[in-house]
Amino acid sequence: MKKRITMKEIARxxxxxxxxxxxxxxxxxxxxxxxxxxxLKVIEEVGYVxxxxxxxxxxxxxxxxxxxVSEMYNPYFVELVDHLEDKARKxxxxxxxxxxxxxxxxxxxxxxxxxTRQIDGCIIVPTGSYNLExxxxxxxxxxxxxxxxxxxxxxxxxxxxxxKLAAASFIKAGHTSFAYIGKSDDEKYLGFASVLYEHQLPVxxxxxxxxxxxxxxxxxxxxxxxxxxxxxxxxxxxCVFTENDIVALECxxxxxxxxxxxxxxxxxxxxxxxxxxKIMGISSIHQPIEDMVSTSxxxxxxRIEEKLSPDIVSIQLEPTLMTRKSSNHRRI
Amino acid sequence: MKKRITMKEIARxxxxxxxxxxxxxxxxxxxxxxxxxxxLKVIEEVGYVxxxxxxxxxxxxxxxxxxxVSEMYNPYFVELVDHLEDKARKxxxxxxxxxxxxxxxxxxxxxxxxxTRQIDGCIIVPTGSYNLExxxxxxxxxxxxxxxxxxxxxxxxxxxxxxKLAAASFIKAGHTSFAYIGKSDDEKYLGFASVLYEHQLPVxxxxxxxxxxxxxxxxxxxxxxxxxxxxxxxxxxxCVFTENDIVALECxxxxxxxxxxxxxxxxxxxxxxxxxxKIMGISSIHQPIEDMVSTSxxxxxxRIEEKLSPDIVSIQLEPTLMTRKSSNHRRI
DNA sequence: TTACTTTCAGAATACGTATTCTCAATTTAT
DNA sequence: ATAAATTGAGAATACGTATTCTGAAAGTAA
Numbered sequence: 270m271k272k273r274i275t276m277k278e279i280a281r282x283x284x285x286x287x288x289x290x291x292x293x294x295x296x297x298x299x300x301x302x303x304x305x306x307x308x309l310k311v312i313e314e315v316g317y318v319x320x321x322x323x324x325x326x327x328x329x330x331x332x333x334x335x336x337x338v339s340e341m342y343n344p345y346f347v348e349l350v351d352h353l354e355d356k357a358r359k360x361x362x363x364x365x366x367x368x369x370x371x372x373x374x375x376x377x378x379x380x381x382x383x384x385t386r387q388i389d390g391c392i393i394v395p396t397g398s399y400n401l402e403x404x405x406x407x408x409x410x411x412x413x414x415x416x417x418x419x420x421x422x423x424x425x426x427x428x429x430x431x432x433k434l435a436a437a438s439f440i441k442a443g444h445t446s447f448a449y450i451g452k453s454d455d456e457k458y459l460g461f462a463s464v465l466y467e468h469q470l471p472v473x474x475x476x477x478x479x480x481x482x483x484x485x486x487x488x489x490x491x492x493x494x495x496x497x498x499x500x501x502x503x504x505x506x507x508c509v510f511t512e513n514d515i516v517a518l519e520c521x522x523x524x525x526x527x528x529x530x531x532x533x534x535x536x537x538x539x540x541x542x543x544x545x546x547k548i549m550g551i552s553s554i555h556q557p558i559e560d561m562v563s564t565s566x567x568x569x570x571x572r573i574e575e576k577l578s579p580d581i582v583s584i585q586l587e588p589t590l591m592t593r594k595s596s597n598h599r600r601i
Numbered sequence: 602m603k604k605r606i607t608m609k610e611i612a613r614x615x616x617x618x619x620x621x622x623x624x625x626x627x628x629x630x631x632x633x634x635x636x637x638x639x640x641l642k643v644i645e646e647v648g649y650v651x652x653x654x655x656x657x658x659x660x661x662x663x664x665x666x667x668x669x670v671s672e673m674y675n676p677y678f679v680e681l682v683d684h685l686e687d688k689a690r691k692x693x694x695x696x697x698x699x700x701x702x703x704x705x706x707x708x709x710x711x712x713x714x715x716x717t718r719q720i721d722g723c724i725i726v727p728t729g730s731y732n733l734e735x736x737x738x739x740x741x742x743x744x745x746x747x748x749x750x751x752x753x754x755x756x757x758x759x760x761x762x763x764x765k766l767a768a769a770s771f772i773k774a775g776h777t778s779f780a781y782i783g784k785s786d787d788e789k790y791l792g793f794a795s796v797l798y799e800h801q802l803p804v805x806x807x808x809x810x811x812x813x814x815x816x817x818x819x820x821x822x823x824x825x826x827x828x829x830x831x832x833x834x835x836x837x838x839x840c841v842f843t844e845n846d847i848v849a850l851e852c853x854x855x856x857x858x859x860x861x862x863x864x865x866x867x868x869x870x871x872x873x874x875x876x877x878x879k880i881m882g883i884s885s886i887h888q889p890i891e892d893m894v895s896t897s898x899x900x901x902x903x904r905i906e907e908k909l910s911p912d913i914v915s916i917q918l919e920p921t922l923m924t925r926k927s928s929n930h931r932r933i
Numbered sequence: 934t935t936a937c938t939t940t941c942a943g944a945a946t947a948c949g950t951a952t953t954c955t956c957a958a959t960t961t962a963t
Numbered sequence: 964a965t966a967a968a969t970t971g972a973g974a975a976t977a978c979g980t981a982t983t984c985t986g987a988a989a990g991t992a993a
Contacts, residue, residue, distance in 0.1 A: 273719075273740060275979055286943045291981055299941060321717040322663065323979035325654045326948045341683040342876075344676065351673040354700055363714065366698050368686055382695065385653040387605075408605060487876055518880065544674075544819055548850065607949055618973045623951055631971060655949035658978045 274317045283311040294319060325387055334569065335383035335391040336364045339371050342485045343515055345541040345556070346394065349414065352562040353392065360566060362389070371483060373399035380404070390569045410572035414565045422572065422582045424565040431554045431588040432460025435510045435538045438552075438590055440468055442536065443600035444508045448476040450494060450520060451512025457540070457554075461510055476506050480516070491519040498523055507600060508536040514545045514553055521551065521595060532598035542591050550594035557586050606649045615643040626651060657719055666901065667715035667723040668696045671703050674817045675847055677873040677888070678726065681746065684894040685724065692898060694721070703815060705731035712736070722901045742904035746897045754904065754914045756897040763886045763920040764792025767842045767870045770884075770922055772800055774868065775932035776840045780808040782826060782852060783844030789872070789886075793842055808838050812848070823851040830855055839932060840868040846877045846885055853883065853927060864930035874923050882926035889918050 276294075280287040285308060292300045293308040311317075325331040334357055338346045350366060357364050365386060369376035376396045380403075383391055390410040395401060395418060404411050405420040417423040435457075439447060447465065449458055462472045480493035494516065498504075504524075511517040517539025521531050531537055539546050542555035564584055571577050608626075612619040617640060624632045625640040643649075657663040666689055670678045682698060689696050697718060701708035708728045712735075715723055722742040727733060727750060736743050737752040749755040767789075771779060779797065781790055794804045812825035826848065830836075836856075843849040849871025853863050863869055871878050874887035896916055903909050 273716075273979095277979075287980085288944080288982080289942055292942080295981075301941065304942085318713060318717050320658075320719060320979050322654055322657045322719045323948090324981080326652075326658055326950090326978090327980050327982085329948070331654065341679055344679075347673055347676075347679050350698075351700055354698055358699070358714075363697055363718065365695055366682075366686055367690075368683055381650060382690075384605075385650050386695065387652060387654045487880055522880075548819055548854075605949095609949075619950085620952080620974080621972060624972080627951075633971070636972085652949050655978090656951080658948090658980090659950050659952085661978075 273320070274315055275320070276317075279308065279311055279315070279317050282315070283308045329387075330389050330573075331387040332362050333386060333388045334362050334364050334566075335367070335380070335386070335388040335393075337367045337369050337376060337379055337383075337391065337393045339369050339376075339394045339396045340485060341368050343513055343541070344543040344545060345513065345558075348543070348558050349394070349562065352559055353566070356562055356566055360570060362566075362570075369396050371396050373397060376400055377403065380407070384409070389573045392565055392569060410569055412565045412569045412572070414561060417583055417585065419583075420581070422568055424561050424568060424584045425586070426554075426556050426561070426588040427585045428456035428588075429460035429463075431540070432457040432462075432510070433464045434554060434588060434590040436461045436464035438538065438592065438596060439508045439510070439536065440464065440470070442508075442596070442598065444536065445470060446474065446506045446508075448478065448504075448506040448509040449511075450478045450480065450497075450509060450516050452479060452482070453477045455512065457510075457512065474505075485513065485515045487515060487519060490515055491523065494520055494523055498527075504529075504535065506535070508538075508596070510538050510540075512540055514539040514541050514543045514551060516540075517551050517553065517595070518545055518549060521549070531595050536596040536598055538590070538596050546591070546593065552593045552596035553591050555589045555591045557588075560586055605652070606647055607652070608649075611640065611643050611647070611649050614647070615640045661719075662721050662905075663719040664694050665718060665720045666694050666696050666898075667699070667712070667718070667720040667725075669699045669701050669708060669711055669715075669723065669725045671701050671708075671726045671728045672817060673700050675845055675873070676875040676877060677845065677890075680875070680890050681726070681894065684891055685898070688894055688898055692902060694898075694902075701728050703728050705729060708732055709735065712739070716741070721905045724897055724901060742901055744897045744901045744904075746893060749915055749917065751915075752913070754900055756893050756900060756916045757918070758886075758888050758893070758920040759917045760788035760920075761792035761795075763872070764789040764794075764842070765796045766886060766920060766922040768793045768796035770870065770924065770928065771840045771842070771868065772796065772802070774840075774928070774930065776868065777802060778806065778838045778840075780810065780836075780838040780841040781843075782810045782812065782829075782841060782848050784811060784814070785809045787844065789842075789844065806837075817845065817847045819847060819851060822847055823855065826852055826855055830859075836861075836867065838867070840870070840928070842870050842872075844872055846871040846873050846875045846883060848872075849883050849885065849927070850877055850881055853881070863927050868928040868930055870922070870928050878923070878925065884925045884928035885923050887921045887923045889920075892918055 276290050277287050280290045290308055293305045336353055340346055354364050367379035369379055373396045377400050392412050392414055394415045395413055401418055401420050411421055413421045413423040415425050417425045465472050478497040509520055511520055517537050521537050524531055524535050529535055539551045539553040542553040546553035608622050609619050612622045622640055625637045668685055672678055686696050699711035705728045709732050724744050724746055726747045727745055733750055733752050743753055745753045745755040747757050749757045797804050810829040841852055843852055849869050853869050856863055856867050861867055871883045871885040874885040878885035
């Protein structure tokens with residue numbers, strides 16, 4: 270490992286003290302102009318860059334944000350990471366990335382690792398509720414993104430509203446028998462069901478198919494859906510709302526493999542509005558991902574700079590339904 | 602910002618010197634067993650974690666690897682990042698991620714930022730040749746992944762071979778008129794053309810369509826292809842080889858929108874074998890991505906630990922052709 | 934002139950850790 | 964028993980930076 274150039278070396282070359290170099294770099298006005306010029310010239314010449322590690326130690330702030338996502342398979346989370354990296358950088362922060370793979374134990378290990386690196390704060394897509402308690406007790410601010418949780422600052426869409434949008438759209442198109450693929454305790458489903466209830470439609474008849482969420486790997490998702498679909502000779506529903514776009518995509522493929530048409534026989538609405546749904550013409554609930562990222566970073570940085578009251582902040586953004594081919598069909 | 606617990610604090614609580622605590626943590630044998638036990642007990646109790654920042658400063662190694670990718674849109678690069686994160690962590694390293702967005706200026710800024718963070722080494726998907734010269738002069742090891750470049754250690758597939766595989770497959774299926782969508786100076790194309798030449802097929806008749814590569818955003822890719830396709834009343838080719846799966850996907854969609862069938866009228870082979878091609882049944886050149894990641898990390902870490910001779914290392918792995926529906930058709 | 938600010942910049946210190954140096958206590962060799 | 968070697972652990976230092984402390988030089992007010 271070659272030796273890096275240090276401030277001390279700059280000081281020697283410019284014939285000033287190391288403190289003066291520091292002052293020049295940090296724009297301290299208490300330094301004579303020509304001296305400053307001399308120092309800057311040397312810095313330029315040798316291509317000196319300050320050592321962020323030493324700064325971190327001294328200032329007790331690393332300008333590092335830990336980002337933990339539950340998976341990278343679903344392109345939705347990739348977009349999230351991509352925007353986080355971009356916006357954080359523009360705000361003077363770097364991100365350090367971990368994939369918890371829906372595994373709470375790995376998630377917690379990753380958080381420990383974050384702490385070791387002296388991150389200033391953390392943005393997390395929680396794997397579940399397993400670590401929430403501990404997360405809220407961390408010595409650094411943590412923001413939950415994508416999921417609203419009571420013990421942490423959160424930024425997410427209104428999932429209830431999202432479910433309502435899907436249900437309302439199906440009802441308006443004349444559907445009367447429904448299916449939902451996803452976790453039944455998810456707010457999306459509560460919203461979905463609540464609208465059916467309001468319209469006096471039989472909520473208990475809704476087919477709810479749960480997938481064990483180890484990963485959104487297409488093949489596993491396909492298998493999971495297939496296992497449920499296999500029980501039906503003919504489907505007792507005319508529309509399906511799914512918890513994400515990968516599920517929607519595989520669902521549509523399975524439906525079509527049965528010789529049925531989407532949307533003529535069965536309509537499908539997905540979730541996240543990733544490019545998968547755009548490419549494939551799948552209707553999907555859109556999440557304002559850039560807004561979510563900006564908002565959560567703002568919130569986190571305000572926390573880091575201790576500009577906020579200690580009350581937990583929960584921000585909900587508006588979802589919208591993007592109607593595309595997969596649900597663009599009116600029944601009867 | 603709450604105060605973190607330091608080694609000194611542990612020392613005070615355990616009634617030993619700070620040096621002893623350090624020795625216990627680092628497994629130095631020169632420490633009495635019961636003393637060590639006492640120290641470990643205190644560490645356990647208060648949940649002390651060592652400060653990696655201070656270690657970095659002291660040891661002059663950060664256990665950080667910079668990862669710069671040229672984009673996150675193509676899922677291929679996401680897989681790369683995901684595996685890099687995973688494997689690096691298992692080897693005791695963390696990654697710090699940057700997306701250069703095919704922009705050499707941003708790429709160089711990111712590299713500077715990496716240096717600031719005292720990364721031990723860097724794995725890069727170069728945006729082009731613009732920064733290669735400077736990259737090779739960095740005070741830390743750099744490995745180019747995905748692309749073989751002469752000035753850096755590289756790990757990539759044999760792109761020439763990949764192009765040959767595609768061409769051979771088309772020829773075997775009876776095709777005699779070809780198209781290629783991608784950069785014409787790419788080795789994939791050279792390999793592709795070389796096989797045609799060997800079979801006395803008219804290389805100069807191959808339709809080469811270049812896309813300006815600002816991003817692999819589906820919409821932009823679609824527009825780019827469309828602009829080229831628009832010039833033809835009927836296509837003067839029966840098969841298309843594309844530089845990646847996104848291009849292949851959009852290409853197929855455009856062909857089908859013209860009322861033509863894939864593969865019956867036109868066969869398509871993509872590149873990268875991402876899940877896009879798996880889902881859509883697109884034939885594609887498979888890259889052994891896990892191997893590439895393992896190999897490049899191994900190489901990088903060996904460099905970091907200065908275990909290698911200074912000669913530039915260039916590792917080429919074998920591509921394979923995954924034949925799926927989009928090229929599974931024999932002409933005549 | 935003398936006393937009092939103000940400006941500038943060097944010396945010294947601290948951040949948390951690893952490590953070298955040092956020396957007391959103990960063991961081994963003679 | 965005495966000297967020499969070994970062991971164990973505290974004190975001190977260094978990593979690169981930011982900052983406080985300090986004091987010299989220069990300027991201002993009387």
